[in-house]
Amino acid sequence: xxxxITDLIHHPxxxxxxxxxxxxxxxxxxxxxxxxxxxxxxxxxxxxGGYTYGLHGTPTTFLLEERIAxxxxxxxxxxxxxxxxxxxxxxLSLLGAGDEVLVPDNAYGPNKxxxxxxxxxxxxxxxxxxxxxxxxxxxxLGPRTKLVWLEAPGSVTMEFPPLARQAAICRERGxxxxxxxxxxxxxxxxxxxxxxxxxxGADIVVHALTKYPSGGGDVLMGAVVTRDDALHLKxxxxxxxxxxxxxxxxxxxxxxxxxxxxxxYHAQDQAARRLAAWLRQxxxxxxxxxxxxxxxxxxxxxxxxxxADGAAAxxxxxxxxxxxxxxxxxxFCDALELFKxxxxxxxxxxxxxxxxxxxxxxxxxxxxxxxxxxxxFSVGLEAxxxxxxxxxxxxxALG
Ligand SMILES: *Cc1c(COP(=O)(O)O)cnc(C)c1O
Numbered sequence: 001x002x003x004x005i006t007d008l009i010h011h012p013x014x015x016x017x018x019x020x021x022x023x024x025x026x027x028x029x030x031x032x033x034x035x036x037x038x039x040x041x042x043x044x045x046x047x048x049g050g051y052t053y054g055l056h057g058t059p060t061t062f063l064l065e066e067r068i069a070x071x072x073x074x075x076x077x078x079x080x081x082x083x084x085x086x087x088x089x090x091x092l093s094l095l096g097a098g099d100e101v102l103v104p105d106n107a108y109g110p111n112k113x114x115x116x117x118x119x120x121x122x123x124x125x126x127x128x129x130x131x132x133x134x135x136x137x138x139x140x141l142g143p144r145t146k147l148v149w150l151e152a153p154g155s156v157t158m159e160f161p162p163l164a165r166q167a168a169i170c171r172e173r174g175x176x177x178x179x180x181x182x183x184x185x186x187x188x189x190x191x192x193x194x195x196x197x198x199x200x201g202a203d204i205v206v207h208a209l210t211k212y213p214s215g216g217g218d219v220l221m222g223a224v225v226t227r228d229d230a231l232h233l234k235x236x237x238x239x240x241x242x243x244x245x246x247x248x249x250x251x252x253x254x255x256x257x258x259x260x261x262x263x264x265y266h267a268q269d270q271a272a273r274r275l276a277a278w279l280r281q282x283x284x285x286x287x288x289x290x291x292x293x294x295x296x297x298x299x300x301x302x303x304x305x306x307x308a309d310g311a312a313a314x315x316x317x318x319x320x321x322x323x324x325x326x327x328x329x330x331x332f333c334d335a336l337e338l339f340k341x342x343x344x345x346x347x348x349x350x351x352x353x354x355x356x357x358x359x360x361x362x363x364x365x366x367x368x369x370x371x372x373x374x375x376x377f378s379v380g381l382e383a384x385x386x387x388x389x390x391x392x393x394x395x396x397a398l399g
Contacts, residue, residue, distance in 0.1 A: 004186065005262040007070050013063060024063050024255055028248045029054040046236060055245040064251045065223075067258055068213070071186035072205050073193060074225035076232035079251065080244045083182060083208020086222030087111050090178045090204055091147065093238035097123035099146040104131035104161065105365040106154025108180060130365040131161040132298060138169050145173075150202055151180040152189070152305065153291045153298065156355055156376050157369045158317050160291040160298030163305050164194040171200050176231070178204040185212040185346075187265050188311040192227055195305065203231060210344060212265050212313070215257040217347025219250045264381065268314030268346075271387070272379040276316040278388055284324065284398050289374075290316035297369070314379040315345055319372060320398065328398050329354055329373040335397035338382055338390040345378030350387055352377055 002010070013024050032051045034040040045052040048062060057065075061079055069077040080086045091114060095101055103115055105128040115126035125144070130136035131154055141148075148170045153160040163179075170177045179202035181191040191205035207213070209221040224239075226232045273292065280288040291302035292312045306312065320329055333341060339350045358371045379387065 004071050004073070008067060008258045008261060011063075011067060011070070024060060024252070026248045026252045027058045027060045029058055045240070046233065055243060056240065058248055060248045060251045060255070061246060064255055067255070068186075068207065068209070068223045069225055071213075071258075071261075072181065072207065072223075072225040073186070073190045073227075074205060075227045076225065076229070076236075078224040078232075078236060078239050078244075079209075079246045080222040080224065080239065081246055082220045083108075083180075083206070083210050083222040084110050084114075085244055086206040086208070086224045087149075087178075087180065088114060089222075089224050089235060089239055089242065089244060090206060091115075091119060091124075092242065093235045094147045094176060094178075095119060095124045096146075098144060100125045100127065100142065100144040102127050102129050102137065102140055102145060102148045104129060104149060104151055104154065105362055106131050106157050106159060106369075107149060107151050108155040108182075109360060111149060111151075111180070128362060128365070132159055132365075134162055134165045134169055136365075137166055141170070141173050141175060145175050148175055148177050149180065150177055151183075153183060153302070156317060156360065156374065157357070158289040158291055158296065158315070159369070160296075160302040160305070162298075162301050163189075164200055167194055167200040167202055176204070177202045178206060180207075181205045182208040182211050183313045183315065184306075185261065185265055185313065187262060188306045188313065191225075203228065204235070209254055211346030212261055212268075213254050213257060213346075215261065215264055215346060215348070216253065217344065217349060219253045221246055221250055221254060265313070266311060267381065268379050269312050271381075271384045272314035272316055272377070273312070274384050275377070275379060275387055275391065276318075279318055279391065282395060284320055284395055285318055286321045287319045288316060289318070289369075297367075313345070315377065317374050317376045319374050322372070324373075324398055326356065326373045329375065331397045331399070332394050333375060335394035336390055337393075338387055339377065339394075348381040350378060350380040350382055 043050045045056040065077040152163045179191045192201035194201045205225045207223045276290045339352045342351045353376045355374045
């Protein structure tokens, strides 16, 4: 069996007869035409044996679904218009009035906002849990808990949780887990097989394809991946009823980027580590948060999950010494020229976002990461030496 990286390039795809191009075609449809009434009645949109309607899949989206399922080590994949839509698809499918969902306190912000917004409004309660303390998660599991979200590492603050332990705790209690595995991109760890003594993994893996799989900073898409047929069907019924389709041109853009996914991921990982190591030596910097760095929160969990010389995304965060005011940190971000101010990550352009931790973390769980300013860096594909010079110039603007 070849590695998933090779499978992203060599994959079952039958081009039209006589046209053996390596890249798949773009098939667009709302309507799909049936040869007769019997065929129309017989075709089941839930099965991939045939096509029924554009929203239920085309040759282009089916192919991308197969590739993402293979990348994540899953069996089924649903494509949705964004990473956030993938999160919403899962929560709306598995939760009903009277149920409770648990979300890590350092989760991707809009996942928490969905719990506080629509879910709350529909009678679904939530609790945020300490991502680094399995006992805290365990103590919050109750008879009404129907879904536990996992994420590694935490968005923005980058703590790497004891993922295998968390999944095992939920499995023991029979609670479904959904892991936001965007950072791993199917490369740093496998969300369905997290190792550890229990050999546990998540039941559902979601992935913002917007990030590394797109790689261009130009396409929004998400994926919901499962291994279990019944769970997939439940998610697919919600997917259909919410009308969550994706466009063929966007699917094709991601199919074109997948063969270079691993190369880009590892190059951006290496570049980020070089810049993070350089920043760590600087007198202005208080802390560099990167799960592969010793002393970063959850470093041992990263090692256990990804391997001692495992991979990481090209992301890290930095806090500056307390003598610098939030205004000075803003001035640093404004002084950067190659690092642009912008959300998202995984594209060719390096990005920064300044965050005020007090607005995003509860003081209860955040430890030292619950107040002050933090700058999140996403490293693109520029020359590392140019990026380092950019940082050096901007540090002068800190004052
Ligand atoms: C970006 C991101 C998402 C959401 O993806 P969008 O396509 O921007 O909606 C979800 N989870 C994580 C961890 C992300 O980084």
